[in-house]
Amino acid sequence: MTSPLRGLRVLELSQFIAGPFAGLMLADLGAEVIKIERPDGGDPFRGFGTGAADNDRFAGYSHNFSAFNRNKRSVTIDLGTEPGRELLRDLVRKADVLLENYRPGVLDRMGLDYEALRQDNPGLIYCSISGFSEDGPYRDRPAYDAVGQAFSGILGTLLDPAKPRMRGPTITDQITGMQAAYGVLGALVERGRTGKGSRVEVSMLDASLYHMPDSFTALTQTGLEMASETRAAFSLTFAFRCQDGQLLAIQVSSTEKFWRALLKTIARTDLGDDSRFLDRPARIKNFSALVEELEPIFAAQPRQHWLDLLIAADVPCAPVNGIAEAMSDPEVVHAGLFHDVTHPRRGNLTMMHRAVRLDGEREDDPLPPPDLGEHTDAVLRSFDIAPERLAALRRQGVL
Template sequence: MNNALDSILVIELGTVLTAPLAGMMLADLGARVIKVEHPSGGDPFRRHAGKLYSPHFSSYNRNKESIQLDLQSDSGKADLLTLLARADVLLENYRPGVMARLGLTEAALKEINPGLVWCSITGFGTEGPYRDRPCYDAVALGLSGLDSLMLDPEQPAMTGPTISDNVTGMYASYGILGALMRRGCTGEGARVEVNMLEASIAFSPEGFAQYTRLGICPMPHTRVAISQSYAFPCADGRLVTVHLSSVEKFWQAFVAVIERPDLLIDERFLTPGLRTSNYSLLNEVAAQIFRTGTRDEWCERLAQHDVPAAPVYTVPEVMEDPQVKQAGTFYEVVHPEHGKMVGIHRPVTIDGARGPTTRAAPVLGEHSAAIRAEFKLG
């Protein structure tokens, strides 16, 4: 079961993030993923550290094989068609029109492989006024409204991890799995289309429900005020995050931790609704108190009172956390050219197991010779 997709062959024409993440998720479930890369340097993500095996690339391309094909050449196109004739899935994130210019239309692909599941990832879809615009994570974050829920309008600053790219890749893998499930029943292939704008909108449905049902246009603090989520700086300069929700026992325990029983009878904070309305004021009161102790001291006290809270870890601290170590979240593998690699296991276990043996991301063209021999390519 942990190799649920071990009979599935995926041909990935993916670069940077969206398609590579989707391909990696399928590979983590046991699919064989052959990544097709241009001979001149392959996936542009390879070069982010000045070489052809950047940390960015290796973190999105584990468990894959790499073959170099020049799709601008007749021989490269012929080789790709040979691969696609035997494939189960084609995964690509080209701009609209690129596949057609390569001669890879839906009709052409159906002719050589009626059961093929073709997943196309774009920025905005194949129709509409933005169809031909370039799209990256920051663009999708802005257009989808996600930025309006994260950026301080007074002092806007882009921070944090990639969101739109990753979410789009996840939705793509979800669509592919659904299409494969249907194909198992009907034998028919499918065209799966995912775009970054809609995937990003779908990732955060709550704000749209608030607007359409309640007439509330959410802002950066809207959700955190309702959920009573806080981040407090401590005396040692580190942070603690607290999430009280609307559960009264957590509020009472929090008040006990900060030793402010008067807040329980303060008319501004008597109910969850009042604490939401006066979120900024309550945040200011508590923040002053948290500056009197270290992060670890506050975390210990919060844990003793069963308050939902956590230290705000740096990346190195995450890797040393006892819960993370117990779970075995990270793995090590030795790459023959690049030495020890540390990666993150798929965050899903099936029957208690992590899945197939993890292989490091391939070097450019690492499997070209073997794949050419196996598929009898030109």
């Protein structure tokens, strides 16, 4: 049960984040995910990010690439050549899933579209990830994470309207990858019933809209358009800078006992009698005034002082951790999400397990992210590609 997708073969024709994250999720569940890459550099994410150019150990193996490509095998095939496309079609005949995030029309022009490949394998699950719908007005526009965030409204609820700046991790990319993996799993269940494959399609825009349904029901049911602090006001969520400069997060939500416990902890029960904060609707309406009342209180003591008191009072709170602090947090260490693996060329690496446990277990036998083409010969032999054909393809520069 730790690897429920063991025996499933996935061909991943994707790069950057959304497609690779979908492949990663399937790989973490035990699928054999075979990443098909161009021989001349592979996934552009290999050379992305800081440090790659300054450290020969990680040249072509950036931290960005590593993050989204664990538990996979890399095979190089030049799909720009007819022999390369023929080889891919041979692999498709023995695969279960093809996952791609090319721009709409690219694989069609190569003769590698769903309708063509289903002739080779009627049971194939063909999953396409795109920025926008493949037949819509934006089909030919390029899309990255910020584009999906911006179009969907996510970004509008995250930016400070007074000083808008992009911050934080990618969101739309991972959301889209999760939706793609979710669609693939559903299609596999249906194939188990009927024996037939299917086409799975997800756009970054659709996935992003799907991620925040309450924002749209707020608009359609009540006429309320969510702004950057609306959700915080409704859930009474705060971030305060304490005396020592450290940040503290608190979420009281709609639970009255947490609100009362917060006021008692900070010795300001009088705020509970203030007409501006008498009940939840009043606190939502006067949220900015409430923040102004609370900020100087938390600024008067160091963060640990407040954490000790709030935890003792059972108020939902947490330190606002940096990345290093998050990794070393006692709960994170106890959960065992991070672990070390060894790559034969790259050495020791710290990687993540999957977040989901099955029967109390993480995945077994995790693989480090692959070097470009690291598994080409072994994987192609497992698909019964003859040694003499492999040699010929190498001479032709296809592999």
